[in-house]
Amino acid sequence: MMKHILMPLFSVCFLSAPLGAFGDDQDADDTDEFDVSEEILSIKGDPEYGEYLSGDCTGCHQVDGSYDGIPSITGWDEESFVWAMHSYKEKAREHPVMQMMAGRLSNDEIAALAAYFATLE
Amino acid sequence: MKLNRRTFLGTAAAASMSAPAVYAGGHGKPRVVVVGGGAGGATAARYIAKDSKGAIDVTLIEPTRTYYTCFFSNLYLGGFKDVEDIGHSYGNLAAAGVNVVHDWAVGVDRDAKTVSLAGGASVAYDKLILSPGIDFVDGAVQGWDLSSQNAMPHAYKAGSQTELLKAQLAAMPSGGTFALVAPPNPYRCPPGPYERISMVAHYLKNNNPTAKIIVADPKPKFSKMALFQEGWANHYDGMIDWIGSEFGGSNVSVNPDAMTVTIDGEETKVDVCNVIPAMKAGRIADMAGVTDGRWAPVNAADMSTKADPDVYVLGDASQQGDMPKSGFSANSQAKVCANAVRGALTGSKVFPAKFSNTCWSLISTNDGVKVGATYEATDEKIAKVDGFISKTGESADVRQATYEESEGWYSGITADMFG
CATH class of the missing domain: 3.50.50.60 (FAD/NAD(P)-binding domain)
Structure with a gap:
C-alpha cells in the first residue's frame, strides 16, 4: 500500500487531473480552463454534515489515505477539494462515477465535504 | 418450515427459560444489536460505535470468525485472487468498541426486544438491525x-x-x-x-x-x-x-x-x-416477522421495517425499491441507517438519506466494466436519481483503469466495513 502517495502529486493533479487510477480518457478533460467562482469557494462548510456525507465517499476512498487504485481524498486543503468536486459536477473532468457523485451534491454539500476531509490526518 | 411470529414467540420463551442469560448493557446506555457481519451489518455496527463515541452499546452477532466477501469471490475462481484475499476478521471491529458475538441468531422477540442465540443466551436491544443476506428458496431448481x-x-x-x-x-x-x-x-x-x-x-x-x-x-x-x-x-x-x-x-x-x-x-x-437458486431474505428476517413474501419491506428514509420501527433491515434481505442487491448498496444503506439509529437513540443530528451503488465486473485480464447509480429516499421507496454504465467498444486502457479502480474499491469498502 502506498500511503499518501497522491499528496505530493496533488498540485499537479489540481492543474491537469492526471489521476491514472480513474478509468477514463484523460484527453477529454478540460480542467485547465475550469474555474470555480469566489462565491462558491467562500462557502463555509459544515464538517458535521460533511462527515455524514462522506459515507458516500468512503465506500471507495480509504479514509486513512491509503491508495490501492482509487486516489486518496484525505487531508486536501478545502479549496482544492471544492475545485475538484465542481470540476466533476460541471463535467469539466472525466470520470463517470465522480461526475455522478458530485453531480447531485449542492454547493453547500461540497463545501461540507471539503471541510470534513480537511480535518482528517 | 415457516414460523409465524406467534409460534416463534413460544419457542423464544421456552429458550429463555432454560437459558436466561442476558447481555444487557447494565450502564443504562441505549443498546443496538446488529445481526449479520457482512457489508450491511459490519458497516452499521462500526459506524454506530465510531460515531456514538461510546454512548451506544453495539453488539454484532455473526457466526463466522472470518467473513469471505461474495464480491471478488469470482476473481478467486478466475485465479486473480487467493481465498485469503477475500477473508476478513472482526478483530478491528472489536477493538473499535463493537461487542462481537460469534453465534447464530435464532429468534427475535419483538415484544420483549430480545434476540435469542443458538448458544442459549439472549441479547436485549433498543434498536435491532438485521443484515442477514440471502437464503435460497426451497424447490427453486x-x-x-x-x-x-x-x-x-x-x-x-x-x-x-x-x-x-x-x-x-x-x-x-x-x-x-x-x-x-x-x-x-x-x-x-x-x-x-x-x-x-x-x-x-x-x-x-x-x-x-x-x-x-x-x-x-x-x-x-x-x-x-x-x-x-x-x-x-x-x-x-x-x-x-x-x-x-x-x-x-x-x-x-x-x-x-x-x-x-x-x-x-x-x-x-x-x-x-x-446451481444458483432463487433467493429470499436470510431466515432471521422471516423469524423476526418483518418479511412480506421473500423480502423485508423497509422505509427508504432510514431502512426501518414497515413491520416494526425498532427493527431495521439492510442489504440483500431488504425490499427497498430501486437499488440492486449488492455489497456496495448494503454498505451505503448501513450508513444512512446508522445515522438515523444514532439520532433516535442519542438525539444526534439526522441528515437526509442519500444512497449510491457501483458494481465492477471483471470479464478477462484487465478487462473491467462498471455500472452505478445514485438514489434518494421517497415516501414510497429508494428511488434512482442518476446512473451510468460502461460502454461497449471501450479502449483497453479504459478497461484496465476500470479494473484497477475496482481493486481500489475493494480495499476501500472492506476498510469501511471492517475497520
Missing part, C-alpha cells in the same frame, strides 16, 4: 436442495462453497462441460453470475481450452448483458452457450446423483454444475 450443494455448489455465499467450486473447476476433465443455472430476479449481485461465467471461462481458456460452458437462465436479459456478451465473443469465442428464457432456459432441472442438467427437455451430462 427442480432436483436441487441444500443436501445437493456438495455435488452441485451454489457458491453464492462465499467461503467453503467457493473453494469447492474452484476445486471442481480445476478437476474437470479435458474438454469437459461446466453448467451454470442462473437465478431469477431479484437476487444478490445482478452481474455476479455473468462475471462468474467470465472468470470460469478465463480459467478454462488457460487450463482446459476445449471445455464448454452452458448457462441455463430463467431471464431473457441480464445486467451488463451487452458488455458481457461482447467480452465473451472477444475473449472466449465459442466456449459459452447462454440459454435464456426465450430458448427454454427457465425450464431446467438437475440430477445431482447422475450429474445431469436438463434444459427444455434436453438432458446433458456435465462435469461441474453451479
Whole structure:
C-alpha cells in the first residue's frame, strides 16, 4: 500500500487531473480552463454534515489515505477539494462515477465535504 | 418450515427459560444489536460505535470468525485472487468498541426486544438491525436442495462453497462441460453470475481450452448483458452457450446423483454444475416477522421495517425499491441507517438519506466494466436519481483503469466495513 502517495502529486493533479487510477480518457478533460467562482469557494462548510456525507465517499476512498487504485481524498486543503468536486459536477473532468457523485451534491454539500476531509490526518 | 411470529414467540420463551442469560448493557446506555457481519451489518455496527463515541452499546452477532466477501469471490475462481484475499476478521471491529458475538441468531422477540442465540443466551436491544443476506428458496431448481450443494455448489455465499467450486473447476476433465443455472430476479449481485461465467471461462481458456460452458437462465436479459456478451465473443469465442428464457432456459432441472442438467427437455451430462437458486431474505428476517413474501419491506428514509420501527433491515434481505442487491448498496444503506439509529437513540443530528451503488465486473485480464447509480429516499421507496454504465467498444486502457479502480474499491469498502 502506498500511503499518501497522491499528496505530493496533488498540485499537479489540481492543474491537469492526471489521476491514472480513474478509468477514463484523460484527453477529454478540460480542467485547465475550469474555474470555480469566489462565491462558491467562500462557502463555509459544515464538517458535521460533511462527515455524514462522506459515507458516500468512503465506500471507495480509504479514509486513512491509503491508495490501492482509487486516489486518496484525505487531508486536501478545502479549496482544492471544492475545485475538484465542481470540476466533476460541471463535467469539466472525466470520470463517470465522480461526475455522478458530485453531480447531485449542492454547493453547500461540497463545501461540507471539503471541510470534513480537511480535518482528517 | 415457516414460523409465524406467534409460534416463534413460544419457542423464544421456552429458550429463555432454560437459558436466561442476558447481555444487557447494565450502564443504562441505549443498546443496538446488529445481526449479520457482512457489508450491511459490519458497516452499521462500526459506524454506530465510531460515531456514538461510546454512548451506544453495539453488539454484532455473526457466526463466522472470518467473513469471505461474495464480491471478488469470482476473481478467486478466475485465479486473480487467493481465498485469503477475500477473508476478513472482526478483530478491528472489536477493538473499535463493537461487542462481537460469534453465534447464530435464532429468534427475535419483538415484544420483549430480545434476540435469542443458538448458544442459549439472549441479547436485549433498543434498536435491532438485521443484515442477514440471502437464503435460497426451497424447490427453486427442480432436483436441487441444500443436501445437493456438495455435488452441485451454489457458491453464492462465499467461503467453503467457493473453494469447492474452484476445486471442481480445476478437476474437470479435458474438454469437459461446466453448467451454470442462473437465478431469477431479484437476487444478490445482478452481474455476479455473468462475471462468474467470465472468470470460469478465463480459467478454462488457460487450463482446459476445449471445455464448454452452458448457462441455463430463467431471464431473457441480464445486467451488463451487452458488455458481457461482447467480452465473451472477444475473449472466449465459442466456449459459452447462454440459454435464456426465450430458448427454454427457465425450464431446467438437475440430477445431482447422475450429474445431469436438463434444459427444455434436453438432458446433458456435465462435469461441474453451479446451481444458483432463487433467493429470499436470510431466515432471521422471516423469524423476526418483518418479511412480506421473500423480502423485508423497509422505509427508504432510514431502512426501518414497515413491520416494526425498532427493527431495521439492510442489504440483500431488504425490499427497498430501486437499488440492486449488492455489497456496495448494503454498505451505503448501513450508513444512512446508522445515522438515523444514532439520532433516535442519542438525539444526534439526522441528515437526509442519500444512497449510491457501483458494481465492477471483471470479464478477462484487465478487462473491467462498471455500472452505478445514485438514489434518494421517497415516501414510497429508494428511488434512482442518476446512473451510468460502461460502454461497449471501450479502449483497453479504459478497461484496465476500470479494473484497477475496482481493486481500489475493494480495499476501500472492506476498510469501511471492517475497520
